[in-house]
Amino acid sequence: MSKQVDVAIIGAGTAGLNAFRQVKQVTSNVVLINDGPYGTTCARVGCMPSKVLIEVAKTFSRREHFDDFGIKGSENLTLDRKQVMQYMRGQRDWFVARVMDGVNQIGEKNIKGRARFVEPQVLEVNGERIQAEKIIIATGSRPIVPPEWHQFGDKVITTDDFFELDELPDSIAVIGLGAIGCELGQALARLGVKVVGVEMLSNVAGLSDPKVNKVAIEELAKSFDVWLETAAQLSETADGKIKVETNDGRSITVDKALASLGRRPNIDNMGLEVFNLDLSNGFKDLVNPHTMQLGDLPLFIAGDVGSLKPILHEVADEGTIAGYNAVQNPVQGFKRRVPLRIAFTDPQVVIVGASFAELAEQDIITGERSFVVQGRTKVMARNHGLLRVYADRQSGRLLGSEMMIPDGEYIGHFLAMAIENEMTVRDVMVTPFYHPTVLEGLDNALNAIAAQLEGGNQGPALKTMN
Amino acid sequence: MSKQVDVAIIGAGTAGLNAFRQVKQVTSNVVLINDGPYGTTCARVGCMPSKVLIEVAKTFSRREHFDDFGIKGSENLTLDRKQVMQYMRGQRDWFVARVMDGVNQIGEKNIKGRARFVEPQVLEVNGERIQAEKIIIATGSRPIVPPEWHQFGDKVITTDDFFELDELPDSIAVIGLGAIGCELGQALARLGVKVVGVEMLSNVAGLSDPKVNKVAIEELAKSFDVWLETAAQLSETADGKIKVETNDGRSITVDKALASLGRRPNIDNMGLEVFNLDLSNGFKDLVNPHTMQLGDLPLFIAGDVGSLKPILHEVADEGTIAGYNAVQNPVQGFKRRVPLRIAFTDPQVVIVGASFAELAEQDIITGERSFVVQGRTKVMARNHGLLRVYADRQSGRLLGSEMMIPDGEYIGHFLAMAIENEMTVRDVMVTPFYHPTVLEGLDNALNAIAAQLEGGNQGPALKTMN
Known part of the structure; x- marks a missing residue:
């Protein structure tokens, strides 16, 4: 006799854990099945340990400026090449432990083992069969090695x-x-x-x-x-x-x-043959990104395994959407967030909204600002980089931006909110731009666009009152 | 015989220079009269030199973490107490020189000397009389010393x-x-x-x-x-x-x-008696902050001298508004920007929108987030501070925030744009919050508010699709 559940979730990473939390709000008859390491790709081998190393590297490289600043003795600074790795792992372990606190609260609904489909709604795990009304696949991805x-x-x-x-x-x-x-x-x-x-x-x-x-x-x-x-x-x-x-x-x-x-989805040896799908391109073209449902099957795909948007906040959304819809009838479509990608280099690379390539066919105005000569970045002795902002020529609406600038992550978020709210360049220009900030450089780029829009940018960049 | 001009601007600081640029778009018959040092309070003795010292101090204090990071030898770092001041002045001089490039372009319309009102529309400068249709006072302020x-x-x-x-x-x-x-x-x-x-x-x-x-x-x-x-x-x-x-x-x-x-306005020995005004509180209660006009006089007040919003971007706006309206009939009112104040301490103190005190009588929900245990600030080893966000209980509209958090300047700008656009907490929550960022802490505070709003914060924080 097989176990009967409302929802079975395969994979206890970021997507799976978010799906589990969402499903639990409606039914307690849910299992979370996980094979391999717990702790999420992000905390174990992704976002967190890399960011710790990046922070140490940024701090260490800052010594180039010490002599100019009047800080003496930087020539005697050395790096302990073991300790930096130990420090990084210490931080990483703290983040993993916080994930595990959440995993451990799941208790007996958390099954360790490899899930394999034997029928579209039946899984086999550790020799036991689990019949599930809905199944969420959130098995993640792994690095590609030729x-x-x-x-x-x-x-x-x-x-x-x-x-x-x-x-x-x-x-x-x-x-x-x-x-x-x-x-x-x-x-x-x-x-x-x-x-x-x-x-x-x-x-x-x-x-x-x-x-x-x-x-x-x-x-x-x-x-x-x-x-x-x-x-x-x-x-x-x-x-x-x-x-x-x-x-x-x-x-x-x-x-x-x-x-x-890059990374490839973990879809091997799961018995996915029962669905009779063409998985040569993974789930990428099969899943609805607004519901996370696969066709009209009782199957949802969330996170890196779907290869849609392998970025943590998107993966978390996908888990939440999949969990929401696994216990919802009919399923609900959700508008996904404005695209935002950040590389935590120094300066940071950010792509927000539509990329330059995506706008190739559109009539746009581009506003540009170098950060080599810019007040705040010069004050910080971090005066590097270039910002390019794209707006629709007719409406002046912000469409997207690519940049490599100091603290670009914040400029990316700022622009994402403006794009999400369909704001024009002039709408954004009435927000305060404090002095001296990196955001003033963005304001310069917006002004460069406004100068090319109908009416130009004469007069105060403020809303008029009646 | 006196010189006749359309507009006379008194003071070549940030407000005066912005006013001059604005007036020049309409008439070339304008003079800029300045007594005392050129180069702006901001560049000479304000924003810029202080930010340079702050940056050096922040960099030097970072050595506390070097040993943990695996960077050895920080105990031998010392500060050259002369050189740090020289470095700061070198940077400052660069900023002042950039201001002076603009001043020098003004040429003969720039008059060095002290302006004194002899009649409401007549100034005396260096023994010469200047009759002006409109006069803009932008004489700045000076530090208070008992x-x-x-x-x-x-x-x-x-x-x-x-x-x-x-x-x-x-x-x-x-x-x-x-x-x-x-x-x-x-x-x-x-x-x-x-x-x-x-x-x-x-x-x-x-x-x-x-x-x-x-x-x-x-x-x-x-x-x-x-x-x-x-x-x-x-x-x-x-x-x-x-x-x-x-x-x-x-x-x-x-x-x-x-x-x-604090600072006091420079309004002494200017012959302001001709206006017969009560200046015991300076211009503060006399000037219209939307037009910068003083009553219905042919007189405009801009920048620190008005004591309205002695913050650079506001001062620049005031100069631009005053310049715009000095050559405009009737004058145009402009909506001022969402209040934003930043202290560049570490972590940074930011007050945006309505302050906590200003909301004392209003029914608000407060969302709070400590940054002592927060992913990104922990990664940066800058895990300090507290963020408090205020929203209207009925509508969920964002009203303001006070905080002392790392990179608070960016959170302040982000919230300012949301407040300017009358966004609710849920409107902001659909924007992407990348991982790991300081902005995730803001998202947590917004979630804490949403949980107390009607409907709570169950389900994906995303817009639904039809």
Whole structure:
């Protein structure tokens, strides 16, 4: 006889835990099934440990300015390459422990084991069958490693392994310069690791605006060698190191290679054949992003496994939506948030709303502001970067922005709220821009757009009163 | 025979320069009359030099964390107390030079000299008479120093003098803990100066929320002694130092006292008697803040001299409004920006929208978030502070916030835009909150409010689709 539940959730990561919390508001007849490590990708091997390393690297690299500032003795600062990793893990463990506090409260509804579909509404776990009205798949993803690199053992690592290293390596090749590759490449270089970054494409950190991309490459290249538009071939040297060779004839020998080539969904060996779906592209084109339902099946997909928006706040939303709809009839569609992507490089890369590439066909005005000569960033001795803001030429509505600027994360959120509320450039310009702030640079970019709109930007940038 | 102009502007600070730029769009028959130093209060002795010192202090104080991070040798870092002042002045001079580039472009329309009213529309400058259709007074303000302290000569200083000191003093008493006193007191203490701060009131940095004020006092007291609710009596010691004594019996002897007691408008010896106004409270209650006109006189008041909103972006607005209306008939009223005040302490004190005190009579819900245990601030090892957000109980509309949190300046701007657009707590909650960011703490505070609103905060914090 099989166990009967209203909802079975497969995967106790961020999406699964959010789904569980949501389902529990309606029914207690729910199980959360998890195979593999608890603690979420974010806390264990993602957002949190990387941000700790980035913070230490940013702090350590600040010593370049000490002498100018009148702070003496920076030449005697050194980095303990073991301790920095221990510190990072200590912080990480604290974050993981906080996740585990939540997991442990779930109690017996939390089943450890691998779930396998035997029918569309029947799972087998640890030899037991569970019949579920609705099933939520939230099994997450794992880093992509080309099969031909498996032979190099622990010389080729991913973010799953990196944070467990006893000490920082002497040298590393970062293969793939998306957000994670850029973040870790720059941080490691600043911590004294010899870094080379290799990327197939001509753009980094997902940027599509050529001007911002150019600035980003220049900024990253201040810390490490950036090799673009080339694949990397790896081989092992006689003394057990990794030789990286590019199509265009460059090569370097390093201790480790970090594969930061993206992630693939965990959909293998789950018995998904029972659904008779074409999963060659995963769930990506099959799931409704507003309901998280897969077609009209009693099946919901949430988080990285769906490959829709593998960013924590979106993954959390997907879990919540899936959990909400798993106990709702009919399902409810939700408007997803304004797109926001941040790479925690220094300066930070941010893409918000529509990207430059997405606006290729649209008649836009672009407002631009360099942060090389900008009051606040000069005060902070962080005067780098470029901001580009896109608005609709007819309506003046804000559409999106790409940037690599100090504290860009905040400018991204600020613009996201404006875009969500369909604000025009002039609507935003009436908000206060305090002096001296980075936001004044945004105001400059908005003014540059307003000058090209009908009516220009003469007179006070304030609302008139009757 | 007197010179005839359309507009005469008295004062070439931020307000006057903005007024000049605005007037010039309509008429070239305008003069800008200035007595005393050029370069703006902000760039010479205000925002800019103070922010540079604050940045150096923040950077130097960061060494407390180096050992934890694995950065070794911080015990050998020292501060060159002359060089830090030289560095600050070098930066300041750069900002002043940028202002002067603008001033120099004005050419012969820029008159150096003291303007004095001889009739409501006639000024005398350097013995010459100037008849003006409209006159804009933008003469700024100066720090308040009690007359009985003048006897102490250069032992009692203000922000007019401080940035010219050859080197940091060994010890200083900061008298008055408004925004400037808090900023400089904390920065100097972090730079190794022995600091005591004395304040008549029980609140610091203009805070009115007792909970936030308590946190702010605790944070400041980590760097220097904070003596509240007491006046300070000064006397000179035999060895030429300043003895500070309080009503409640505390005393300390210091090298310098910094009077940070606010600023008074520059309205003396200008012949303002011709207007027959009661100026016992300055222009404050006489000027229309939406037009900057004084009654129906051909007179406009802009910037610090008006004592309305002595904050740079507001002062700039006032100059622009005054300049716009000086050549406009009838005058146009402009809606002023959402109030935003920032003290660049660490963490930063921010008051945005309505303050707690201003909402005393209103039925509000308060959402609170401590930043002691918060993901991003913990990652940054800057986990301090408290955020309190106020919303209307009936409508859920955001009304204001007081906070002392890391990067509070950005949270302040974000909330200002939401308040300007009359957004509810739930409207803001649908914006993306990236992980891990300080803004997630704001989202928590908003959730705490939403939980108390009708309908609570069950289900996805997203807009539904039809």
